[in-house]
Amino acid sequence: MGKITGFLEYERVKEAYEAPQARLGHWREFVATLTDAEAKKQGARCMDCGIPFCSNGCPVNNVIPDFNDLVYKQDWRRALDVLQSTNNFPEFTGRVCPAPCEAACTLNINDDAVGIKSIEHAIIDKGWSEGWVTPQPPQRKTGKRVAVVGSGPAGLACAQQLARAGHFVSVFEKSNRIGGLLRYGIPDFKLEKSHIDRRLAQMEAEGVEFYPSTYVGNPEDAQEGLTVRTPESLRAEFDAVVLSGGAETPRDLPVAGRELQGIHFAMDFLRQQNKLNNGDRLRGQISAKGKHVIVIGGGDTGSDCVGTSNRQGAVSVTQFELMSRLPEVENKPLTWPYWPAKLRSSSSHEEGCERDWAVSTKCFEGKDGKVQKLVAVRVEWVKDKATGQLKMREVEGSQFDLPADLVLLAMGFVHPVRKVLDAFGVDVDGRGNAAADTDSYRTSVDNVFAAGDMRRGQSLVVWAIREGRQCARSVDEYLMGTTTLPR
Incomplete structure (x- = not known):
């Protein structure tokens, strides 16, 4: 390493945020990239630890010690080359990844981890600003054609890798714009869509063709106004088909009053705001303005609902989590280098939100068909002596209620849309996902892959990128008999 004692000399420096009250007035990103001097010090903190657990903790296996050292030496161009050798879209992960690499950092055993995510953010932003991120078209075409269904991070990563290998790649997306979850699932204040647009321009220059507003499946399942491509037509026209859609079936809350107006799935709420920010006109927008908002679910999607509700002008925002409150500091000797279970607060929580844990929703009550109140009860989690599993038990006499004009269900997703999988006739696993292993990514249907x-x-953007890259390698090997694409 360039600075052997850097981790002893320098403290971790966090990226600067715009003040909460200022950023609530707009939908733009509010995180400042590290300066060159700050990034240099963060790179210097990377230890000569021998075994880079950070690289193993990173789903795409970024070569983290190398680009940290290059940033310390201010060799930004080579740092970018190292970063892009394993990650197609570091501008996405540098903004929205929870950074499992930092949890695995050796320095994290007894100190603050190296700011790996902030360094990644700085490298790719400098790469774009300096004009170093350019199209990489193949030197020759193979004549093989691949259809990619779904344009989220997995589909885009797969498409880019296959195009660079020389295949003709077409990406089909049912939404009116390309980007999948990146476009319509992540709020603009966390990921501005200009980052997606410039990647799409790069990919088009590399030969990828995009077909938005196109539904792939049975015609009777398509929404009105969409172009329809049947599985039979894709399999006949293309040498391989990759299914890379999202886990879009949300977990519901089947309690009394669920049918009342004002109770919505989180992604419907978030998608609408992103569409508005993109210039679309909507009828009957789900709005938090002037309302008491309750978000059920304590994960990232719930946090995004909090930030969006506050920007829309909610009177109050309350977020519930079914599980007990986690400790603010993990037991590092017990959990390192694995991802720890601990309390995490997002920038959206800092902007204003009441949070509560170990709360279960009993029912919703309303008037004239509209929700007005949420009735809940406190619960405790008790270990079953026979099985050792935790079981939920209501706390007697703990029932309470809260005013609720808008309820957002952010409890995760259970599986992909089955109509698409059924249309292709692929087998599914016990969780309802497309059955395919991580060696070949092949489904039960010939020439159909899934990633x-x-x-x-349901998983992280960085895991989707990994799967897309690995699936591309398998597809290339299937088409050509051999491959030079990395795993």
Whole structure:
């Protein structure tokens, strides 16, 4: 390493945020990239630890010590080359990844981890600003054609890798714009869509063709106004088909009053705001303005609902989590280098939100068909002596209620849309995902592959990128008999 004692000399420096009250007035990103000097010090903190657990903790296996050292030496161009050798879209992960690499950092055993995510953010932003991120078209075409269904991070990563290998790649997306979850699932204040647009321009220059507003499946299942491509037509026209859609079936809350107006799935709420920010006109927008908002679910999607509700002008925002409150500091000797279970607060929580844990919703009550109140009860989790499993038990006399004009269900996703999988006739696993292993990514149907959330289930953007890259390698090997694409 360039600075052997850097981890002893320098403290971790966090990226600067715009003040909460200022950023609530707009939908733009509010995180400042590290300066060159700050990034240099963060790179210097990377230890000569021998075994880079950070690289193993990173789903795409970024070569983290190398680009940390290059940033310390201010060799930004080579740092970018190292970063892009394993990650097609570091501008996405540098903004929205929870950074499992930092949890696995050796320095994290007894100190603050190296700011790996902030360094990644700085490298790719400098790469774009300096004009170093350019199209990489193949030197020759193979004549093989691949259809990619779904344009989220898995589909885009797979498409880019296959195009660079020389195949003709077409990406089909049912939404009116390309990007999948990146476009319509992540709020603009976390990921501005200009980052997606410039990647799409790069990919088009590399030969990828995009077909938005196109539904792939049985015609009777398509929404009105969409172009329809049947599985039979794709399999006949293309040498391989990759299913890379998201886990889009949300977990519901089947309690009394669920049918009342004002209770919505989180992604419907978030998608609408992103569409508005993109210039679309909507009828009957789900709005938090002037309302008491309750978000059920304590994960990232719930946090995004909090930030969006506050920007829309909610009177109050309350977020519930069914599980007990986690400790603020993990037991590092017990959990390192694995991802720890601990309390995490997002930038959206800092902007204003009441949070509560170990709360179960009993029912919703309303008037004239509209929700007005949520009735809940406190619960405790008790270990079953026979099985050792935790079981939920209501706390007697703990029932309470809260005013609720808008309820957002952010409890995760259970599996992909089955109509698409059924249309292709692929087998599914016990969780309802496309059945395919991580060696070949092949489904039970010849020349049909699956990657990302559609194969793995609900997961992170960085995991989707990994799956897309690995699936591309398998497709290339299937088409050509051999491959030079990395795993």
